[in-house]
Amino acid sequence: MTDKSRGKKPAPRRVPVREQDPRQRRLNFEEVSLGYTPEEAVLEAGRCLGCRNRPCVSGCPVGVPIPEFVAAISRGDFASAYETIRNANMLPAVCGRVCPQESQCEGACTLGKKHDALAIGRLERFAADWRMRQRESGPAKPAPRKDVSGGGGRVAVVGSGPSGITCAYELARMGHKVTVFEALHELGGVLFYGIPEFRLPKKIVAAEIETLEEMGVEIRRNAVIGKLHDLEELMEKFDAAFVGTGAGLPRFMGIPGEDLNGVLSANEFLTRTNLMRAYRFPEYDTPIKTGRRVAVIGGGNVAMDSARTALRLGAESVTLVYRRGEEELPARAEEVHHAREEGVLFELCSLPTEITGEDGWANGLKCIRMELCEPDPLDAYEKSSSGLSRPGRKIPKPIEGSGFAIGADTVIVAIGTSANPLLTRSAQGLRLRRGYIEADPAGRTSLEGVFAGGDIVTGSATVISAMGAGRRAARAIHEYIASRKS
Amino acid sequence: MLVAEILEKRLIRPPDVFYYRLHAPLVAAKAKPGQFVIIRIHEKGERIPLSLADINPSEGTISLIVMCVGKTTSELATLQEGERIRDVCGPLGNPTHIENVGRVVLAGGGFGVAPLYPIGRAFRDAGNRVVTIMGARSKGLLIYGKEMESVSHRVAVSTDDGSAGIKGIITDALESELRENGADLVMAVGPAPMMEAVCRKTASFGVRTIVSLNAVMVDGTGMCGGCRVRVAGETKFACMDGPDFDGSLVDWDLLIRRQKMYKAEEKESFEAWKKRHGF
Ligand SMILES: Cc1cc2nc3c(=O)[nH]c(=O)nc-3n(C[C@H](O)[C@H](O)[C@H](O)COP(=O)(O)OP(=O)(O)OC[C@H]3O[C@@H](n4cnc5c(N)ncnc54)[C@H](O)[C@@H]3O)c2cc1C
Ligand SMILES: Cc1cc2nc3c(=O)[nH]c(=O)nc-3n(C[C@H](O)[C@H](O)[C@H](O)COP(=O)(O)OP(=O)(O)OC[C@H]3O[C@@H](n4cnc5c(N)ncnc54)[C@H](O)[C@@H]3O)c2cc1C
Ligand code: SF4
Ligand code: SF4
Ligand code: FES
Numbered sequence: 168m169t170d171k172s173r174g175k176k177p178a179p180r181r182v183p184v185r186e187q188d189p190r191q192r193r194l195n196f197e198e199v200s201l202g203y204t205p206e207e208a209v210l211e212a213g214r215c216l217g218c219r220n221r222p223c224v225s226g227c228p229v230g231v232p233i234p235e236f237v238a239a240i241s242r243g244d245f246a247s248a249y250e251t252i253r254n255a256n257m258l259p260a261v262c263g264r265v266c267p268q269e270s271q272c273e274g275a276c277t278l279g280k281k282h283d284a285l286a287i288g289r290l291e292r293f294a295a296d297w298r299m300r301q302r303e304s305g306p307a308k309p310a311p312r313k314d315v316s317g318g319g320g321r322v323a324v325v326g327s328g329p330s331g332i333t334c335a336y337e338l339a340r341m342g343h344k345v346t347v348f349e350a351l352h353e354l355g356g357v358l359f360y361g362i363p364e365f366r367l368p369k370k371i372v373a374a375e376i377e378t379l380e381e382m383g384v385e386i387r388r389n390a391v392i393g394k395l396h397d398l399e400e401l402m403e404k405f406d407a408a409f410v411g412t413g414a415g416l417p418r419f420m421g422i423p424g425e426d427l428n429g430v431l432s433a434n435e436f437l438t439r440t441n442l443m444r445a446y447r448f449p450e451y452d453t454p455i456k457t458g459r460r461v462a463v464i465g466g467g468n469v470a471m472d473s474a475r476t477a478l479r480l481g482a483e484s485v486t487l488v489y490r491r492g493e494e495e496l497p498a499r500a501e502e503v504h505h506a507r508e509e510g511v512l513f514e515l516c517s518l519p520t521e522i523t524g525e526d527g528w529a530n531g532l533k534c535i536r537m538e539l540c541e542p543d544p545l546d547a548y549e550k551s552s553s554g555l556s557r558p559g560r561k562i563p564k565p566i567e568g569s570g571f572a573i574g575a576d577t578v579i580v581a582i583g584t585s586a587n588p589l590l591t592r593s594a595q596g597l598r599l600r601r602g603y604i605e606a607d608p609a610g611r612t613s614l615e616g617v618f619a620g621g622d623i624v625t626g627s628a629t630v631i632s633a634m635g636a637g638r639r640a641a642r643a644i645h646e647y648i649a650s651r652k653s
Numbered sequence: 654m655l656v657a658e659i660l661e662k663r664l665i666r667p668p669d670v671f672y673y674r675l676h677a678p679l680v681a682a683k684a685k686p687g688q689f690v691i692i693r694i695h696e697k698g699e700r701i702p703l704s705l706a707d708i709n710p711s712e713g714t715i716s717l718i719v720m721c722v723g724k725t726t727s728e729l730a731t732l733q734e735g736e737r738i739r740d741v742c743g744p745l746g747n748p749t750h751i752e753n754v755g756r757v758v759l760a761g762g763g764f765g766v767a768p769l770y771p772i773g774r775a776f777r778d779a780g781n782r783v784v785t786i787m788g789a790r791s792k793g794l795l796i797y798g799k800e801m802e803s804v805s806h807r808v809a810v811s812t813d814d815g816s817a818g819i820k821g822i823i824t825d826a827l828e829s830e831l832r833e834n835g836a837d838l839v840m841a842v843g844p845a846p847m848m849e850a851v852c853r854k855t856a857s858f859g860v861r862t863i864v865s866l867n868a869v870m871v872d873g874t875g876m877c878g879g880c881r882v883r884v885a886g887e888t889k890f891a892c893m894d895g896p897d898f899d900g901s902l903v904d905w906d907l908l909i910r911r912q913k914m915y916k917a918e919e920k921e922s923f924e925a926w927k928k929r930h931g932f
Contacts, residue, residue, distance in 0.1 A: 350874050352693060352700075352740045360876075389742035391874055395683055417878040419888060426883060426907055428914045435877035443699065443871070449925050452699035452724060453871075454918030527910045587875050589893065 179282035182211040184289055189508040193478045196364045196446055199505055200264075200289075205245070208293040212241035215285050218277050223287060226275030228635040231255045233272060233287055240290055249298040252291055257336045257378075258329065258634065260299065260371045261358060263292025266631050267499045299374055311340055318342020320648035323405040325392045325590065328356020329630045330411035330621025332376060333637030334644075339382040341645050346405070347379070348390040350589075353442060356413055358630065360442040361434070363472050365479070366502075369441070393590040398597070398617065406651070407616045407644045410604060411637060414622035416587045419580055420464070424522030429458060429529035433465070433473045433581035440476050458576030461485045462532045464519050465581030466495070467627075471502040473579045474511045486512040486573055488519055490537050490563045514573065518565060522578050529578050536569035584627055610640030618644055657692075657741040660714060662734050666796045669721040670764070671730050672706070678713030680743050686771035687749025687865065687897055690715065691873040693740040694728055701725050702870045702892075704842075705744065706767035706797075718767035718797065724923045731930075745873040746896045749863070753780040755837040758860075759805070760786045760827055760851050762843025766797045768865060769842055773804035776840075782806050784830055788823025788847070792816035823847060824854045831858045838863065841900060845909045852900035864900035866891045869912060883907050 185201040186192075192199055203211065215237045223233045231252055239248035252259045268274070268288040276284035320343045324335045327349040335345045353359045355372045380386060392398060392412075401408050417432035419425050436455070439445040443453035457480040463473045466489035474485045487506070489496060492515050496503055507513070514534065521533040539561040586602035598605045598613035603624055610618035620636030622628055661674035680690060689704045707716035721727040732738070749772050757776045761769045766787055777783045785805040789795045790813045802808050810818025811826035819826045830836070831854075839862040841851040848864045855862040868880035868891040875893035882891050883904035889895065 350742070351872065352742070389740050391742065391745065394744055395679060415874075415876040417876070419878070419881075426881070426888070426911075428910060432878040435871060435879045438871055438877050444697070448918065449922045451697045452922060454915045454922065456915065456918070589874055 177214040177216060177278060177282065181214065181283040181286045182207050184286070189505075189510070192365065193475075193509040196479055198368055199365050202296055203289055203293045205243070205293075205297070208240050208245075208290060209243060211286050212237045212290055214278065215241070216277055222275040222277055223272045223285070227272040228629075228631045229255050229638060231272070231291070236294065237285065237287070237290055240294060245294055245297045246301075248290075248294040252294055256291075256631075256634070257333050258375050258630075259291050260295035260375055261329070261367060262631055262634075263288045263290070263295055264367050264371075265362060265499075267629060269500050271631065299371070311342060315341050315645065317645060317649040317652070320344070320406040320644075320652075321404070322346075322644060322648075323348060323401040323408040324411065325398075325401075325408065326350075326356060326411040326413060326621075326623075327354040327376070327386070328411055328413050328621060328633060329358060330413075330633035330637035330640075331356070331409065332379060333634040334409045334411065334618075334620070334641045335379055335384050335637075336382070337638050337641030338644060339379070339384050341641070343645070343648070344383075344385075346385040346387060348387050348392050348396070348401075350389070350391040351442065352388050354386065354388070356411075360438045361469065361472070363437065363441055363476050364446075365475070366472065391589065393593040398590065398594040398614075402614075402616060406648050407618065409610070409637070409640050409644065410590065410612075410617065410619040410623060411621040411633070412587060412590055412623045414584045414586050414603070414627050416585045417580070418583050418585055420519065420582060422519060422521055424524055424529065425580070427522055427524040427529040427578075428527050429456065429524075429576055430522055430578045430580065433463075433469045433579050434584065436473050436579050437469070437476065440480070446476075446480060455480065456577065457482050458529075459483045460573075460575050461577045461579065462519075462573055462575035463487045463579045463581055464532075465489065465583070466491065466515075467497040467581065467583070468499060468502060469583075470579075470581035471498045471506050471511075473581050475502075475506055475509060477577065477579065478509055478511065482577070484512065485510075486514055486575070488514045488517050488532065488534060488573075490516065490518045491561065492516055492539055495539075495561065516563065517571075518563065520570070522575075523572070529576055530574065531572050532575050532578055533570060533572045536566045536571070537563035538566050539563055584622075586623060586626075608639065609643035610636060611643060616647065618647075657738045659732055659734050659736055659738065662732070665718065666794060669730075670796055671719055671721070673717045673719065673729075674707075674714050675717070675738065675741065676713060677715050677741050678710075680741060681708055681710045681713050681715050684708045684715060684744035685748030686751070686775045687768060688744035688746050689768075689873075689896065690717075690741050690743030691745060691870065692729075692738050692742070694725065694732070695739050698728075698739070699725050700740075700742075700871055700873070702745070702867070702873060704764075704768035704865070706770055708771055718764055720764045723919050724926045727923070728926065742873065746892060747894075749775070749840070749865075749897055751775045751779050755781060756784070756835060757781045758784045758786060758827065758830055758836040758839045759801075760788075760823060760839060760841040760843070760847075761797075761801075762788050762823055762841075762847035764796075765841075765843030765847070765865075766801065767842075769840070770797060770800050770804060772840060773801060777804050777806075784809065784834070784836075786811070786823060786826045786830060788812070788826065788843075790814065822850070824850050827851060827854055831855070831860065836860050840864075845905060845912065848900060849903075849905040852903070852905075856901055862900040863897050864903060865896045866898055866903065866908060867896070867912070868892075868908060869914060882911075
């Protein structure tokens with residue numbers, strides 16, 4: 168960081184970003200946030216203090232050199248800002264848009280103590296978008312790494328979500344021959360089928376992924392591992408395998424009425440819309456149903472995405488039902504804010520107890536109010552030791568006699584997912600824990616040469632943590648292959 | 654990308670049932686009787702599940718028998734030999750459990766006969782006595798008779814109008830087979846109401862009955878939950894836990910109701926397509 172800015176008083180507020188008007192955008196699938204102009208980006212970047220202890224970098228799961236790239240932006244050197252980010256993060260255009268920055272890089276920013284934290288995500292997105300505009304055909308092909316020796320191994324990567332593509336990218340840079348196997352007909356995992364167009368345009372995902380093919384990574388779509396090939400077969404043909412199959416199995420609540428027509432998982436709702444482009448039905452063949460009144464159960468990103476998608480598909484009212492309070496909403500703060508602006512209604516501290524119906528179709532949702540209690544220390548201990556749930560969160564308890572009902576002809580269940588057993592069922596000797604693959608921080612599993620990372624190890628988490636896992640596994644795979652060769 | 658060329662296409666039951674043989678060596682190498690594929694014809698197409706009507710690993714081909722019932726199946730029928738299907742994903746679902754149980758009766762209605770051909774062959778090769786019962790409204794609507802004969806000890810036919818075999822519905826022919834020869838296992842594939850009727854009949858004889866459930870699917874990998882069915886009071890995903898289930902435990906009303914979920918949209922899409930193509 169230049170000394171010039173040190174000692175200067177930073178502007179307390181971040182430079183606002185232009186967004187589509189809520190009244191307009193709730194009717195279209197175009198991106199909500201329009202991103203910074205170069206002038207705005209330079210202005211915002213100028214707020215950075217260039218802290219020597221770099222708290223923001225420790226807040227980023229992949230250690231993006233934030234002060235450096237921000238300094239480059241403030242100098243107007245956007246190309247080198249991009250290169251700096253890209254060295255640590257293969258998907259800057261994606262992360263700038265979807266990382267929960269408030270609990271990661273921005274959450275740790277020194278500025279945030281007194282003022283607005285630096286808008287690191289928006290700046291990252293700016294640099295990536297700027298680069299993409301410079302070169303129509305997508306992001307630049309990264310240089311092979313000269314700092315590592317070895318390479319020449321053959322690696323199978325299963326799943327093309329953020330963990331898989333990051334792992335493939337890192338391995339390809341280290342000189343390995345990589346083949347990616349993806350079950351669906353499009354690449355990107357949740358980035359493609361889950362996160363909607365208005366938050367993450369699919370052409371951005373595609374452009375980021377194109378780089379993989381340019382780097383010589385072979386890609387096999389429609390390849391379901393566990394069906395088309397078993398893990399065992401892959402291990403005969405490859406030196407190592409990385410499993411990044413995500414946590415894609417939708418959970419249901421097990422309440423009466425869940426089988427009614429009009430009740431669907433968020434995964435189905437979002438897959439029809441994003442992967443199959445049902446929002447352009449009948450130009451695209453896959454249909455989707457959105458009733459007049461939609462209820463969404465859940466409070467995470469998936470629930471927000473479903474609610475906002477339902478609005479765009481023409482629902483008159485969309486109500487989000489979540490069993491905890493505002494503070495506990497696990498979604499990104501920006502998404503909650505956007506959902507509210509667009510008119511999504513929130514029923515917080517409410518637990519659905521039954522979906523009611525008529526002639527086989529859903530017509531309403533019965534709920535009961537919840538009060539939040541202090542966490543039971545023993546309960547929290549047990550949950551955290553199982554490794555899959557956050558400890559210390561308040562426990563909701565139903566309030567007797569507080570039942571109420573809301574009308575809904577579509578009910579979308581977004582209460583989370585669990586591990587998909589398609590691959591693991593067919594993989595003998597692969598140690599699991601509640602269906603998730605057991606792996607150490609470097610991604611090593613109980614099977615030699617088989618590595619895993621992302622949601623299939625941790626349960627549903629974030630894009631950036633899946634990328635971090637893919638990256639660490641790539642290093643471990645590189646070492647593993649080298650050790651076998653010597 | 655698994656693009657599959659259509660090597661052979663035949664109209665096997667005019668006007669709307671076609672046989673397709675596709676070049677898909679990887680799928681053919683792995684597929685087992687009872688499994689299915691999900692195809693997508695082009696960029697804007699829907700993903701639709703289709704059972705494997707034959708699997709030929711040495712030639713690297715799979716066969717499908719498809720009845721034109723709506724937009725996608727009709728559009729498929731406009732493709733010619735030498736043309737390509739953009740996506741073929743499979744094999745999906747669990748293979749039919751094959752073992753030597755003694756006497757197996759296969760009951761096929763409509764396109765349901767298609768998967769029964771490889772299934773019948775596998776049961777026969779496992780040492781079973783295989784009887785196939787095929788039902789249709791009239792003689793002209795029966796398909797795959799010769800193929801089924803080649804894998805069965807006997808083929809019994811029923812037609813509603815009596816133009817071939819026994820006059821009556823498929824459960825009549827099934828009843829006389831169960832009365833005369835009995836069975837250790839019945840496998841029924843076809844429209845849901847037909848499978849339900851078969852299960853009701855076999856229940857009265859106490860014969861175990863396996864059915865292949867055709868729920869509406871999207872991904873076929875357990876990711877969307879759209880294909881959920883209720884079996885023995887539990888929610889199952891037809892694509893991942895099935896498609897075969899014990900028919901006596903299936904909630905048929907639910908399956909039939911859920912199959913109709915997108916009826917209005919399907920009609921809209923089909924009508925628009927027909928108009929565009931001058932049908
Ligand atoms: C709707 C939604 C919104 C989200 N929003 C955010 C957000 O704003 N910010 C954020 O940080 N995180 C968000 N997340 C979470 C984030 O997307 C995930 O944590 C992340 O994508 C996990 O990456 P992954 O690589 O582990 O798996 P996934 O992205 O799930 O990818 C797994 C891939 O593997 C494929 N696959 C599965 N099984 C097989 C098999 N047997 N053979 C071959 N391929 C297989 C799948 O088809 C899929 O493409 C969201 C999630 C959802 C569902
Ligand atoms: C496991 C399985 C195996 C099948 N095998 C065969 C087969 O071998 N031969 C054959 O002709 N048909 C088969 N089907 C049915 C076939 O998938 C449907 O006929 C096809 O999807 C109809 O599409 P469409 O656009 O032409 O008609 P549409 O007008 O869209 O639909 C007509 C009816 O087909 C069913 N259907 C529609 N979309 C789907 C979908 N995505 N998944 C499942 N069912 C749907 C619905 O009940 C619908 O009412 C199978 C279905 C399943 C689930
Ligand atoms: S990758 Fe995510 S956490 Fe890291 S700096 Fe970028 S936006 Fe922040
Ligand atoms: S903590 Fe904030 S102000 Fe300090 S260097 Fe990082 S981004 Fe800049
Ligand atoms: S088709 Fe999506 S889970 Fe079965």
